[in-house]
Amino acid sequence: MSFEAKIHEAQTKILRELLFLPAANFATLQKASGLESDHIKFHIKRLVELGYVQKVDGGYCLSIKGKEYANKLDTDAGVIERQPKVAVMLVIERERNGEKQYLLQQRLKHPYYGFWGAPTGKVRWAESIVDAASRELTEETGLRGEFVHRGVYHECVRHAQTGEIIEDKIFHLMFCKVFSGKLAVQFEGGRNAWRTLDEMRDEPKKYKSFLREITACINGCGELTEIIYEYGNAEF
Structure with missing residues (x-):
C-alpha cells in the first residue's frame, strides 16, 4: 500500500512548473514559486527527498513518481484534483x-x-x-x-x-x-x-x-x- 505525502503550496507550484518543461534551472523554479532563494532551496530539497523531483544536468526535472503525482494537478487551481x-x-x-x-x-x-x-x-x-x-x-x-x-x-x-x-x-x-x-x-x-x-x-x-x-x-x-x-x- 502506498501513501502520498501532503506537500506545501510552494512545492505544488514547483511541480506545476516542471509539468510543462523537460527540465528547469533553479532561477526558473524560484520565479515560479515567488520565494526567496533560501526558501526555494528548502522546498526543492524536500521534493527530491519525496522522490517527486530529481537533479539533472542544468537543473531539475520530474521523476517517474513526480510525473504521476503532478498529472493529478488541477493546473488552474494549483491543487490535486479530488477523484471518485x-x-x-x-x-x-x-x-x-x-x-x-x-x-x-x-x-x-x-x-x-x-x-x-x-x-x-x-x-x-x-x-x-x-x-x-x-x-x-x-x-x-x-x-x-x-x-x-x-x-x-x-x-x-x-x-x-x-x-x-x-x-x-x-x-x-x-x-x-x-x-x-x-x-x-x-x-x-x-x-x-x-x-x-x-x-x-x-x-x-x-x-x-x-x-x-x-x-x-x-x-x-x-x-x-x-x-x-x-x-x-x-x-x-
Missing part, C-alpha cells in the same frame, strides 16, 4: 427452498451506522477488479467465490442540509453464485446475513441505492448508471 473512489459491490446469490437469498451486511460503524446493503470494498492500487472482489469476499465473509462483472454504478451522495457532495464512488457490480467456505457472521464493523429481496423491500434502514444496484447486478444490465442520493445528519 473506485470500489467493488458484491452480490452473492443462493437458493433455499425455491427462494433466492442474497448475502448482505449490516454496517456497524460510521458513516451509515446500522444500514443494510451488499458487501463493498475499495479496489487497491494495481489490483484487478475480479481480484478485489475475491479478496473482499474472503476478508469480510470467510467465503471464496467466482465472480462475473455485471455493470458499473456511479453514485454521489449529497448532504441534505448543506447541499454539499460528501461522497463520490464508482462501484463495479460483481455477481457470484458459485462459492464455498463457512460464513463468518460477525466481522469488525458489521455482520453478515442471508436475506431475500422481499425482506429488504420492507427493511427501513437500507441504503437508498440498494434495490436499484442489486437489481442491476442480478439482471446483468452491463450499463453505466449514474445517480445522486441525499442523506441527512441522522442518516450519514
Whole structure:
C-alpha cells in the first residue's frame, strides 16, 4: 500500500512548473514559486527527498513518481484534483427452498451506522477488479467465490442540509453464485446475513441505492448508471 505525502503550496507550484518543461534551472523554479532563494532551496530539497523531483544536468526535472503525482494537478487551481473512489459491490446469490437469498451486511460503524446493503470494498492500487472482489469476499465473509462483472454504478451522495457532495464512488457490480467456505457472521464493523429481496423491500434502514444496484447486478444490465442520493445528519 502506498501513501502520498501532503506537500506545501510552494512545492505544488514547483511541480506545476516542471509539468510543462523537460527540465528547469533553479532561477526558473524560484520565479515560479515567488520565494526567496533560501526558501526555494528548502522546498526543492524536500521534493527530491519525496522522490517527486530529481537533479539533472542544468537543473531539475520530474521523476517517474513526480510525473504521476503532478498529472493529478488541477493546473488552474494549483491543487490535486479530488477523484471518485473506485470500489467493488458484491452480490452473492443462493437458493433455499425455491427462494433466492442474497448475502448482505449490516454496517456497524460510521458513516451509515446500522444500514443494510451488499458487501463493498475499495479496489487497491494495481489490483484487478475480479481480484478485489475475491479478496473482499474472503476478508469480510470467510467465503471464496467466482465472480462475473455485471455493470458499473456511479453514485454521489449529497448532504441534505448543506447541499454539499460528501461522497463520490464508482462501484463495479460483481455477481457470484458459485462459492464455498463457512460464513463468518460477525466481522469488525458489521455482520453478515442471508436475506431475500422481499425482506429488504420492507427493511427501513437500507441504503437508498440498494434495490436499484442489486437489481442491476442480478439482471446483468452491463450499463453505466449514474445517480445522486441525499442523506441527512441522522442518516450519514
